[in-house]
Amino acid sequence: MVHTTDRDLYIDFAKGLACLVMAIGHTCYYTTWFPHSASSYVVIWKISEFAMPIFLFASGMNVVSQVKRMSTDKSIRPTLAFLGSVAWLFLLGFVYCINRRSLGMMDLFQCVAMGTALTYIVVRRQWPTWSLVLLGVGIFALSASFCYDPVPYSDELIKGIHLKPAGANVSGFVAKFQRDVIIGDIKKAAVLALPLWRRILYVHFAFAPWAGLFLFGVATKRLQGSRWMYGLWALGVALFLGGLYVPFYPPREDLGFYLRGKPDYVSRLLLEGLLLMVPLRRWYVGGVGKLRMAVELIGKESFVFFVVHWLIIWLSAVVFLAFRNYSYWAVWAVQVPLNLFLAYQLTKWVAAHRDRTIAHPRYPLKWFSVMIVGGALALFFEARDRMFLFQIFSIAASVSMAMLWPVGRNAIRGWVYRPRKIAA
Numbered sequence: 001m002v003h004t005t006d007r008d009l010y011i012d013f014a015k016g017l018a019c020l021v022m023a024i025g026h027t028c029y030y031t032t033w034f035p036h037s038a039s040s041y042v043v044i045w046k047i048s049e050f051a052m053p054i055f056l057f058a059s060g061m062n063v064v065s066q067v068k069r070m071s072t073d074k075s076i077r078p079t080l081a082f083l084g085s086v087a088w089l090f091l092l093g094f095v096y097c098i099n100r101r102s103l104g105m106m107d108l109f110q111c112v113a114m115g116t117a118l119t120y121i122v123v124r125r126q127w128p129t130w131s132l133v134l135l136g137v138g139i140f141a142l143s144a145s146f147c148y149d150p151v152p153y154s155d156e157l158i159k160g161i162h163l164k165p166a167g168a169n170v171s172g173f174v175a176k177f178q179r180d181v182i183i184g185d186i187k188k189a190a191v192l193a194l195p196l197w198r199r200i201l202y203v204h205f206a207f208a209p210w211a212g213l214f215l216f217g218v219a220t221k222r223l224q225g226s227r228w229m230y231g232l233w234a235l236g237v238a239l240f241l242g243g244l245y246v247p248f249y250p251p252r253e254d255l256g257f258y259l260r261g262k263p264d265y266v267s268r269l270l271l272e273g274l275l276l277m278v279p280l281r282r283w284y285v286g287g288v289g290k291l292r293m294a295v296e297l298i299g300k301e302s303f304v305f306f307v308v309h310w311l312i313i314w315l316s317a318v319v320f321l322a323f324r325n326y327s328y329w330a331v332w333a334v335q336v337p338l339n340l341f342l343a344y345q346l347t348k349w350v351a352a353h354r355d356r357t358i359a360h361p362r363y364p365l366k367w368f369s370v371m372i373v374g375g376a377l378a379l380f381f382e383a384r385d386r387m388f389l390f391q392i393f394s395i396a397a398s399v400s401m402a403m404l405w406p407v408g409r410n411a412i413r414g415w416v417y418r419p420r421k422i423a424a
Contacts, residue, residue: 007300008061008062008065009296010280010281011058011062012296012300013280013292013296014054014057014058014299015058015059015062015299016295016296016298016299016300016305017280018050018051018052018054018299019299019302019305019306019309020295020298020340021051021054022048022051022055022309023305023312023313023340024047024336024340025044025045025047025048025049026048027313027332027335027336028044028048029048030313030314030316030317031317031320031328031332031335049269050276052210052213053213053270053273053276054272054276054277054280056115056210056213056214056273057213057216057217057220057273057276059112059116059214059217060119060213060215060220061217061218061220061221061277063120063123063214063218064123064218066082066120067120067123077416078124079120079124080416081412081413081416081417082120083117083120084412084416085408086113086117087113088405089109089112089405089409090113090114092401093106093107093109093113094110095371095398095400095401096109096306096307096398096401098375098379098394098397098398099310099378099391099394099395100310102188104199105199105206106200106203106206106207107204107205108306110206111205111206111207111210114207114210115211115213116214118211118215119211119214119215119217122218129219129222129223129228132216132218133215133216133219135212136215137212137235137239139207139209139211139212140209140261140263140266140267142202142208142261143208143212143260143261143266144209144262146201146261147202147260147262147263187258191258191259202261203258203259209260209261209266212270216232216270216274217273217277220273220278224281233274233275236267236270236271236274237271239267239270240267240268242267243263243264243268294344297347297351298347301347301351303402303405304402305343305344307398307399308343308350308402309346310395310398311395312342312346314391314395316338320335350402350403354402354403354406358406363407367403370397370400371400371401371404372397373393374393374396378390378393378394378397381393
């Protein structure tokens with residue numbers, strides 16, 4: 001079994017909507033001739049940033065539903081099975097890091113794993129809602145306290161970056177793109193020079209501040225429909241207003257992108273999640289209509305969508321370079337809906353292929369082999385600046401990771417719930 005049949009379709013819809021918003025932002029961001037210093041970038045960032053609070057709030061709510069389904073079993077087995085699956089997700093996430101060139105720090109799947117684990121523990125232990133809110137605020141404060149830490153730049157670090165200047169015949173936007181990549185590599189190397197515990201705690205998609213959004217998702221699910229929800233909204237507004245005292249710096253470069261815990265940014269995401277999730281729940285009336293059912297499928301298959309949408313983004317960025325002399329708004333009018341449609345179709349096809357073949361005895365070995373070989377070749381070609389081949393093999397490894405996720409999860413569950421031998 002890949003998915004449980006007892007699902008909250010509203011949560012699937014919310015996660016699917018977040019995936020689509022994320023894909024819109026990624027499509028626009030990776031338009032390589034688009035000047036990220038332009039005011040239009042703030043607009044794009046504002047659109048795409050809604051994805052994080054929606055997805056993480058919905059993920060926290062989903063944990064509540066999962067714990068409820070386990071409520072009849074008071075033994076340790078549900079906890080072992082759940083946290084074991086989370087650990088499997090955490091480890092698989094490093095394959096995704098290869099594609100995103102973020103090895104050495106936490107990325108999206110580690111973020112989901114850590115946030116889900118914390119949320120499960122406190123929900124399973126039946127912590128009161130006020131304590132979850134207090135813990136979430138504490139996590140936000142922790143990330144805020146670290147977000148302006150000095151990053152260890154040094155001449156030795158910069159010398160370690162492979163600088164490949166643009167040739168004389170390279171066009172202006174390609175030269176700028178190459179320069180941005182070099183600067184980005186320098187800043188990433190600086191972040192990787194931070195101690196490991198810092199990279200796990202607050203760098204990029206680390207524990208803080210993201211785990212706090214999971215907890216506020218739990219609080220929202222518990223309080224929606226009650227008068228206490230107004231108090232939660234008031235807290236969100238108060239934190240947001242407090243964040244306004246911090247200068248508004250949207251993450252326009254890799255350093256800001258890696259250190260995401262700025263109070264103005266986090267408080268804005270929190271308020272967006274609080275204001276969106278309850279109206280979205282009231283508006284949602286079930287999977288009626290093809291569009292709504294498509295969004296639900298993306299949410300249910302969000303793991304697959306996260307992986308395969310990068311293939312579409314990459315190919316689209318290459319193809320649409322031919323239109324770089326046109327207005328990027330005109331290009332996006334075609335590129336964005338096309339990317340969303342193709343990413344949805346590819347997600348549906350990959351998920352259907354997985355469901356048809358997962359019972360085959362050779363399925364685990366085949367995809368594990370592709371993951372290992374693809375990941376190794378991706379690292380090999382990245383070290384030699386063969387980025388086209390790097391993309392091909394890293395995407396193959398990431399797709400394999402998505403295909404293996406239910407195999408490992410089901411194996412862990414099977415081991416935990418195996419029949420016990422009764423002594424004679």
